[in-house]
Amino acid sequence: MAATNKGKTAKPAKVVAFSVNGKAVELQIGSEPHQVESSHTLAHTLRETLGLVGTKITCDNGACGSCTVLIDGKAILSCMTLTVECQGKSVMTIEGLADPVSGRLDPLQQSFIDHTAFQCGFCTPGMIMSAKALLGENAAPTEDEVKEALSGNFCRCISHYHVVKAVLAAAPGGSE
Amino acid sequence: MAQEYRFIGKPTKRQDAAAIVTGGAQYLDDIKFHNLLHGKVLRSPHAHAYIVKIDKSRAEQLPGVEAVLTWEDVPDWIGGTPRVVRVLDRKVRYVGDAVALVAAKNAQIAKEALALIEVVYQILPAVFDLEEAMKPGAPQLYQELPGNIVTAGTPAFGRNCLTEVVMGDVEKGFGEADAVCEGTFGYENIANPIPPEPPGAVAHWEEPNRVTLWVSNQASYLDKIILFHLFGKKVEVRTHGAACGGSFGTKLMSWQVQSYATLLSKATGRPVKIIFTKEEHIAAFVLRPGSRMHARVGMKRDGTVTAVSGTWLVDTGYYSATTQAQVAVGCGEIQLMTRCDNWDLKTAIVCTNRNASGSVRGFGGQELKCSFIPVLCLAMEKLNIDPVEFIKKNYVKPGDGYFWRDGDWYTYRGIDYSDCMDQGARRFGWQEKWQGWLQPSAVDGPRRRGIGVGVHGNADIGEDSSEAYVRLHPDGSAMLFSCITEHGTGQRSNYVKMVAEVLQIPMERITVSPADSLVNPFEYGPFGSRGTYAIGSAAIKAAEDARRQLLEMVAPRLDAKAEDLETVDGMIFVRGKPEKSIKWGAMGYERTILGYGRFDPDFTLANCMTTFVEVEVDTETGKVELLHVVNATDAGQIIDPPGLEGQLNGCLGSSGIDSAIFEETVLDPISGHILNANMIDYKWRTFSELPPIDNVVLETPVASHRFKAIGVGEVATSPGPMAILMAVSNAVGVWLHEYPVTPERVLKALGKINANGKVNDSAKVNAKVNAKVNAKVNAKVNANAGSGGAA
Amino acid sequence: MKPFLHLNAQTVAQAVKSLVKFEGRARLNAGGTDLFGLLKDEFLPEYPEAIINLKSVAGLNYLKQSKGILRIGALAKLCDIAESPLIKERYGALAEAAHAVASPQLRNVATIGGNLCQDVRCCYYRYPRHLGGPISCARKGNGPCLAVRGDNRNHAIMEGRKCFAVCPSDTAVALAAFDARLVVVGPAGERRIAVRDFYHPLGNALERDEIVKEIEVPALAGRARQSFLKFTLRRPIDFAVVSVAALIVVENGVCCEARIALGAVAPGVIRATAAEEYLKGRAIDVESAAQAGELALAGARPLPKNAYKLEIVKTLVKRGVLGLPLETAGEGDAGGPCPHGNPERG
Ligand SMILES: Cc1cc2nc3c(=O)[nH]c(=O)nc-3n(C[C@H](O)[C@H](O)[C@H](O)COP(=O)(O)OP(=O)(O)OC[C@H]3O[C@@H](n4cnc5c(N)ncnc54)[C@H](O)[C@@H]3O)c2cc1C
Ligand code: SF4
Numbered sequence A: 001m002a003a004t005n006k007g008k009t010a011k012p013a014k015v016v017a018f019s020v021n022g023k024a025v026e027l028q029i030g031s032e033p034h035q036v037e038s039s040h041t042l043a044h045t046l047r048e049t050l051g052l053v054g055t056k057i058t059c060d061n062g063a064c065g066s067c068t069v070l071i072d073g074k075a076i077l078s079c080m081t082l083t084v085e086c087q088g089k090s091v092m093t094i095e096g097l098a099d100p101v102s103g104r105l106d107p108l109q110q111s112f113i114d115h116t117a118f119q120c121g122f123c124t125p126g127m128i129m130s131a132k133a134l135l136g137e138n139a140a141p142t143e144d145e146v147k148e149a150l151s152g153n154f155c156r157c158i159s160h161y162h163v164v165k166a167v168l169a170a171a172p173g174g175s176e
Numbered sequence B: 001m002a003q004e005y006r007f008i009g010k011p012t013k014r015q016d017a018a019a020i021v022t023g024g025a026q027y028l029d030d031i032k033f034h035n036l037l038h039g040k041v042l043r044s045p046h047a048h049a050y051i052v053k054i055d056k057s058r059a060e061q062l063p064g065v066e067a068v069l070t071w072e073d074v075p076d077w078i079g080g081t082p083r084v085v086r087v088l089d090r091k092v093r094y095v096g097d098a099v100a101l102v103a104a105k106n107a108q109i110a111k112e113a114l115a116l117i118e119v120v121y122q123i124l125p126a127v128f129d130l131e132e133a134m135k136p137g138a139p140q141l142y143q144e145l146p147g148n149i150v151t152a153g154t155p156a157f158g159r160n161c162l163t164e165v166v167m168g169d170v171e172k173g174f175g176e177a178d179a180v181c182e183g184t185f186g187y188e189n190i191a192n193p194i195p196p197e198p199p200g201a202v203a204h205w206e207e208p209n210r211v212t213l214w215v216s217n218q219a220s221y222l223d224k225i226i227l228f229h230l231f232g233k234k235v236e237v238r239t240h241g242a243a244c245g246g247s248f249g250t251k252l253m254s255w256q257v258q259s260y261a262t263l264l265s266k267a268t269g270r271p272v273k274i275i276f277t278k279e280e281h282i283a284a285f286v287l288r289p290g291s292r293m294h295a296r297v298g299m300k301r302d303g304t305v306t307a308v309s310g311t312w313l314v315d316t317g318y319y320s321a322t323t324q325a326q327v328a329v330g331c332g333e334i335q336l337m338t339r340c341d342n343w344d345l346k347t348a349i350v351c352t353n354r355n356a357s358g359s360v361r362g363f364g365g366q367e368l369k370c371s372f373i374p375v376l377c378l379a380m381e382k383l384n385i386d387p388v389e390f391i392k393k394n395y396v397k398p399g400d401g402y403f404w405r406d407g408d409w410y411t412y413r414g415i416d417y418s419d420c421m422d423q424g425a426r427r428f429g430w431q432e433k434w435q436g437w438l439q440p441s442a443v444d445g446p447r448r449r450g451i452g453v454g455v456h457g458n459a460d461i462g463e464d465s466s467e468a469y470v471r472l473h474p475d476g477s478a479m480l481f482s483c484i485t486e487h488g489t490g491q492r493s494n495y496v497k498m499v500a501e502v503l504q505i506p507m508e509r510i511t512v513s514p515a516d517s518l519v520n521p522f523e524y525g526p527f528g529s530r531g532t533y534a535i536g537s538a539a540i541k542a543a544e545d546a547r548r549q550l551l552e553m554v555a556p557r558l559d560a561k562a563e564d565l566e567t568v569d570g571m572i573f574v575r576g577k578p579e580k581s582i583k584w585g586a587m588g589y590e591r592t593i594l595g596y597g598r599f600d601p602d603f604t605l606a607n608c609m610t611t612f613v614e615v616e617v618d619t620e621t622g623k624v625e626l627l628h629v630v631n632a633t634d635a636g637q638i639i640d641p642p643g644l645e646g647q648l649n650g651c652l653g654s655s656g657i658d659s660a661i662f663e664e665t666v667l668d669p670i671s672g673h674i675l676n677a678n679m680i681d682y683k684w685r686t687f688s689e690l691p692p693i694d695n696v697v698l699e700t701p702v703a704s705h706r707f708k709a710i711g712v713g714e715v716a717t718s719p720g721p722m723a724i725l726m727a728v729s730n731a732v733g734v735w736l737h738e739y740p741v742t743p744e745r746v747l748k749a750l751g752k753i754n755a756n757g758k759v760n761d762s763a764k765v766n767a768k769v770n771a772k773v774n775a776k777v778n779a780k781v782n783a784n785a786g787s788g789g790a791a
Numbered sequence C: 001m002k003p004f005l006h007l008n009a010q011t012v013a014q015a016v017k018s019l020v021k022f023e024g025r026a027r028l029n030a031g032g033t034d035l036f037g038l039l040k041d042e043f044l045p046e047y048p049e050a051i052i053n054l055k056s057v058a059g060l061n062y063l064k065q066s067k068g069i070l071r072i073g074a075l076a077k078l079c080d081i082a083e084s085p086l087i088k089e090r091y092g093a094l095a096e097a098a099h100a101v102a103s104p105q106l107r108n109v110a111t112i113g114g115n116l117c118q119d120v121r122c123c124y125y126r127y128p129r130h131l132g133g134p135i136s137c138a139r140k141g142n143g144p145c146l147a148v149r150g151d152n153r154n155h156a157i158m159e160g161r162k163c164f165a166v167c168p169s170d171t172a173v174a175l176a177a178f179d180a181r182l183v184v185v186g187p188a189g190e191r192r193i194a195v196r197d198f199y200h201p202l203g204n205a206l207e208r209d210e211i212v213k214e215i216e217v218p219a220l221a222g223r224a225r226q227s228f229l230k231f232t233l234r235r236p237i238d239f240a241v242v243s244v245a246a247l248i249v250v251e252n253g254v255c256c257e258a259r260i261a262l263g264a265v266a267p268g269v270i271r272a273t274a275a276e277e278y279l280k281g282r283a284i285d286v287e288s289a290a291q292a293g294e295l296a297l298a299g300a301r302p303l304p305k306n307a308y309k310l311e312i313v314k315t316l317v318k319r320g321v322l323g324l325p326l327e328t329a330g331e332g333d334a335g336g337p338c339p340h341g342n343p344e345r346g
């Protein structure tokens, strides 16, 4: 953004541009139906504007991790992120994990299937995204590191035990 | 020992697995609708009040608002058991009660419109405690329910619905006892299972009298039936069940949110979606019933229970939908775990000015036992009876009888679970750890360990009716029609497995119909523990019926009798002679075969879950840590190992074990606001605090259906809370009787906080606490815990 | 969330100008993890007209040490503070406090400035508008405090007046132990406020158009044994019931410097000065640590439902002074002689 307004009060932006799952997205900011409002969360924009409903909303208040997506590789809560503040960022959602060409699932996704690491499945996209961020930084996490990385993700069915196994098994540097 | 099957008992992929891990599974809020409006509910700030005046004109004028409805605008649809709850009423009965409904072009506008509705209330006194509510002169919630006593019994269970347990001669029984104990205990923290997906509905009304609903429920066919009656039997209702993001019994039905959406759609002629926020979910949807029991038990030295008398009071909040059913089932379940000849147990359901209680996993029995077992424990302590021996002796045995929910007497024809309890105890190391009542199993400085055990089981594995169709296709594939939503148990895939086993075709060749009430036969739904036996039976019978028809049809082509034919992988041949075979296509390519299966209720079998827990209590902070859990059960035949494992691990969450450790709904004692209606202040277990869980699952064939299996998933949450209370009491050497065992309660029990809130002198208190733990135990356990030293 | 005007500030000065312009009707957004709770639940009487994004101010997320002072930019993220080798090495209690906040996803965006300026978690105060709220109270200036007569299990046991909500910040507790100061910028220029003076019963010391720019953390003279202990009902995603930061410098077997800060017990962070004074010049052992725990309770006047916090304060102070972990076993006063022998770790 240009620094011409130095010393003046801050100005609102008119568009916001970022990428989602590798595709560029440019959205106008405003209150018309096709625009994003400045108060829209990223979770809302992903689901309602971009139709990416794989990202789930449970608490909509930062407490459960269901809405976890990656921004520049880090796990963040899309319900606690303003879309207008995503300018220039790279967002990855559950829909972006499988190979876009071959359709091949990410090893994490496959491992979740193989370990039946879900019951109702509502928390699963958020779990997988938190795990994805972990494996991006640490190819061979210990069990405790997996638990720590997932400690912000709610699962009421108690699929935790299967999830830990699934993540460890999917770690590229892991022994399994 | 269990039989070997091709599919049953093998870990197989859930049919919806790929959809779930890619974000493609469609939950209610993920479905796209054309021309959709969004609904919101204006909620009461008062626990009890009359609406004197509502002015909605400003809200109606807000651009984007399509409808605003108040009690004055809606038909007199009345729900609940008995029918006393209007969808919108001129009286509000809890903080959060619905006052008005708004439909607008988006949720934000609808929310803004709520703020523009002006309501004048006449505030009424409110009552939050069930015994206060029963007193003369207490505020009355409904004219129809004098004394706030909710009519006993549910019509759903018939005229003689079980409302009490009365038999034998209790006075004689008490006379025969070696110990008689009595007390009043409660399970009153009205915990909330909080499935992740909030309650919601989409309704589309079509004039003159038809409505289609998309629901996110556990029992979508039941929704249709309930709404049909709610709407005065004048509206044709169709329900679509989708993937359900958890329920734990709570989304058995959601008639209120469904009727809100229906009313708004009727008013606007457009589809309307309402999804509760998490805060609404916690403050204005289903809680566990509050349970308080005054009981007296007589016990003999050998653990025989000679008499039980008492009153079980159940706080249902502002209305009841299923509470009578929970009381009926609870009354049955208490008999399953207490083989006793003399009973005089009465019940009463009371309404109070808080959010309603309703159906939750553990359905009545969990609530009852959490209040009852502490009394049994007092007697066991007096007589020095090991609780594992007690439950082994007292859990229902073949040939025993009990009154079940419809008031009839049934004779149990299931298995004896003693062996299962023994195996669980062995896995847990009960014998080595048990030091006697109110004795810790290990002491390490300020940290004390304690163990406890709980048991639960029910005979509703065979409750209610189910129907299914199985359609065979000439290409060797099949389709199961069963009105089942997938809410996490994996049952949709399990029924496919059962059908695959009967038809001997790969599971991938079988699809299940969507849970659409228009195309499927009658189905009560996968709740309680009925999924495996009741619904499974219908699916199996439908598959068998279809298979029989197929074989009869092609028998002439093979010059054989149908009984001698076999079919595997879409080929049909004479048993033992697979060389000469024909394909299913022999039925003709312009044909399908439809089999029908039905299950009728059977209350003569029961499941059983025994849970052993070990806790560690920090006596200087009062914190309770869960160290180890062992669940022991017998499933008859495991259908899907990982699915079952998941269900059993579920013992921690959904207001199960943790409802004794940190889960509770906090109500303001003066105003009635639920103060922790969010997921920070309502505590739930995270990945950081996972105790090891061992699940001991036996497979003793049960006389249920073809695969000799019964459901055990639902009951996993139920034995845990009472086991925790027992374990903590043993650890600290003092009885704790309230759920959850917060640091405050533990410190109080230890005498570290006195009644007027002052802290007691710690040196004196610690000396006193220590004196309770005898030196022998200390020495023995310290050796166990491997911390050299303190003898 | 209800609409608002969204502004990206390029500089601190610009953000201050915007605050001045909106005369109290604008709010700063750093990580937003506390702010959005307010915007979503609309529990305050006024909804902000504008949100001023601070993340667009470049270079305000530094962690640097110069002349014995650690300087932390207000936009430094908690994940970076928790992981910083510099902070872990010299200011371990602060790294632990930052790590104890919320969850991994939240620490990835939450800032230390926001952590210090976050609003209280009182359940009456935060009761959401859409559930029949909000609830009026003294802190909002429109009613009496409901917590004094209601459910006050999480409220202050010390220094409450009019409002009994406790300071929820974890990092403030560690920072107060270090005698850290906030560098605050407003229309009239810069000023410094000690963390221990920053909070008062009805709010914090910021004027409505001031911004926290930096946190200055003076290093301790000697090598201190540091600990931050946070007692919660579950872990993580839970606010402290009680937290304690303890910095203990021992020379020649006696304590020459003791800093003990208590969190979640008062509207601000409490320094247990009586306990600190008592420890100076003494050997650190189970008895002196336990005595420090008793002294830390000086001035405590619990409400009807929170006396249990006193016992937890005592325990945490004792364990913190001894350098024991929260979930410790056998420092000995309940089970007999101390099984660990030497309580001083490492
Ligand atoms: C689920 C959950 C769990 C949490 N758990 C914890 C916990 O365990 N411990 C804990 O301490 N906190 C916790 N929090 C609160 C909060 O997330 C953290 O305190 C976080 O550090 C706040 O930082 P932020 O940058 O996101 O603040 P923001 O939300 O951006 O800001 C918070 C407030 O401070 C103001 N502000 C921000 N920066 C400045 C500045 N530089 N100068 C002046 N004012 C400023 C904002 O206007 C706003 O009013 C939790 C929050 C959630 C949602
Ligand atoms: S403690 Fe403070 S914030 Fe809470 S109700 Fe009282 S005045 Fe309001």
Ligand code: FES
Pocket (backbone or CB within 6 Å): A056, A057, A058, A059, A060, A061, A062, A063, A064, A065, A066, A067, A068, A077, A078, A079, A080
């Ligand atoms: S939905 Fe975003 S954290 Fe719960």
Ligand code: FES
Pocket (backbone or CB within 6 Å): A118, A119, A120, A121, A122, A123, A124, A154, A155, A156, A157, A158, A159, B196, B245, B246, B488
């Ligand atoms: S699988 Fe249901 S919440 Fe995690």
